[in-house]
Amino acid sequence: MKSFQDKVVLVTGGSSGIGRTTAIAFAREGAKVVVTSRRENEGKETVRLMKEVGSEGLFIRTDVSKEGDVKAMVEATVKAYGRLDYAFNNAGIEGDAAPLAEQTVDNYEAVLGINVRGVFLSMKYEIPQMLENGGGAIVNMSSIAGLIGFPGFSLYIASKHAVLGLTKTAALEYAKSGIRINAVSPAVIETDMVDRFIGKIGVGKEGETRQQLAAMHPIGRTGKPEEIASAVLYLCSDGASFVTGQALTIDGGYTAQ
Numbered sequence: 001m002k003s004f005q006d007k008v009v010l011v012t013g014g015s016s017g018i019g020r021t022t023a024i025a026f027a028r029e030g031a032k033v034v035v036t037s038r039r040e041n042e043g044k045e046t047v048r049l050m051k052e053v054g055s056e057g058l059f060i061r062t063d064v065s066k067e068g069d070v071k072a073m074v075e076a077t078v079k080a081y082g083r084l085d086y087a088f089n090n091a092g093i094e095g096d097a098a099p100l101a102e103q104t105v106d107n108y109e110a111v112l113g114i115n116v117r118g119v120f121l122s123m124k125y126e127i128p129q130m131l132e133n134g135g136g137a138i139v140n141m142s143s144i145a146g147l148i149g150f151p152g153f154s155l156y157i158a159s160k161h162a163v164l165g166l167t168k169t170a171a172l173e174y175a176k177s178g179i180r181i182n183a184v185s186p187a188v189i190e191t192d193m194v195d196r197f198i199g200k201i202g203v204g205k206e207g208e209t210r211q212q213l214a215a216m217h218p219i220g221r222t223g224k225p226e227e228i229a230s231a232v233l234y235l236c237s238d239g240a241s242f243v244t245g246q247a248l249t250i251d252g253g254y255t256a257q
Contacts, residue, residue: 002029003029003030004029004085004086004233004236004237005030006030006031007030007031007032007085007086008033008077008084009023009031009032009034009085009087010073010087010088010126011023011035011087011088011090012036012037012073012087012089012090012091012118012122013037013064013091013092013141014037014043015035015037015043015045016039016046017189017192017193017225018141018229019035019046019090019091021226021229022090022228022232023035023046024049024053024229025226025233026055027050027053027057028054028055029233030055031055031086032058034058034059034073034077035047035050035057035058036073036091038061038062038063046059047059058076058077058080060072060076064089064091064114064117064119064122065114065117067121070121070125071125074122074126074129083132083133084126084129084133085130085133085136086138086139087122087123087138088139089119090141091114093111093115094153094156094193095153095155097152098152099152099154103154107155108155111155111159112155115156115162116166119140119166123138123170126138131174131179135177135180136180137182137240138170138181139184139232139235139236140181142164142184142247144249144255145157145160145161146164146183147247160185164185164247167245171244171246172245180240180241182243182245182247184228184248185248186223186228186250187222187223187251187252187254187255188216188217188222188254189223189224189228190223190224191225217253217254218253218254218257219252219253223251223252227250228250231250235248
C-alpha cells in the first residue's frame with residue numbers, strides 16, 4: 001500500500017519548482033492531487049507528469065490572493081474527489097528588490113497578497129473541509145526568510161515571518177480537532193524563483209553568484225526541490241502525527257551559523 005493511497009491533496013503554486021515536485025511526489029504515493037496556479041499551461045503539465053507516475057490529478061487556475069478563486073478552488077476539489085485530506089499552501093512570489101524606503105505600495109500589495117493573504121485564504125477554506133473529514137494536515141510554505149533578515153527583500157522577509165505566525169496560531173486553534181498545521185522553511189533551493197532572485201540581486205556574474213549562494217550553506221551546496229517535497233510528505237504522514245505548529249527548517253545548516 002502506498003503511503004497516500006486514495007487521499008486527496010491540494011497543492012497551490014504547483015506549476016513549477018517545489019510545488020510541481022511535491023505534487024508528483026504525492027501522486028507517486030497514490031494520492032489524487034489537485035494542482036493550482038495562475039499559469040495554466042505549466043499547471044496542466046504538472047498534471048500530465050503526475051499521471052505518468054500512476055495517479056490522477058486535476059488543474060484549477062487560481063490566483064490565491066483572490067477570495068473567490070480560493071473558495072472555488074476548494075469547492076472544485078471536493079466536488080471532484082469528495083473530500084480534502086492534505087494541503088500544501090506553496091504559492092509565493094519574491095517581489096522586487098530594493099531598500100525598504102524605496103519599496104513601492106504596489107510591490108507590497110503583490111508580495112503580501114500572494115504570500116500572506118494567499119495562505120490565510122487557503123487555510124480559511126481548507127480547514128472547514130478537513131473538519132468535515134474528522135481531520136487532516138496542512139503545510140504552509142515559509143522560508144529561512146521567516147527566521148532571519150536579508151537586505152533588499154524586506155517585503156518578502158515580512159511575508160514569510162507572517163506565514164509562520166499564521167501557521168502557529170492556526171495549529172493551536174485546530175490541534176484538538178485533528179488538523180495538524182506546520183510550515184517548511186527552506187534555504188536556497190534550485191528553482192525558477194532562485195534564478196529570478198539571482199537576476200535581481202545583481203552581484204557578480206551568474207556563475208559567481210551561484211557559487212556565493214552555495215558557499216553560504218555549511219553543507220556546501222544549495223538544496224533541491226525533492227528535498228523539500230520529502231519534508232512536506234513527512235509532515236502530512238502518520239509518522240508526523242505528534243507534530244503541529246512547527247516550522248521545519250531545511251537549510252543545509254544556514255541558520256545554525
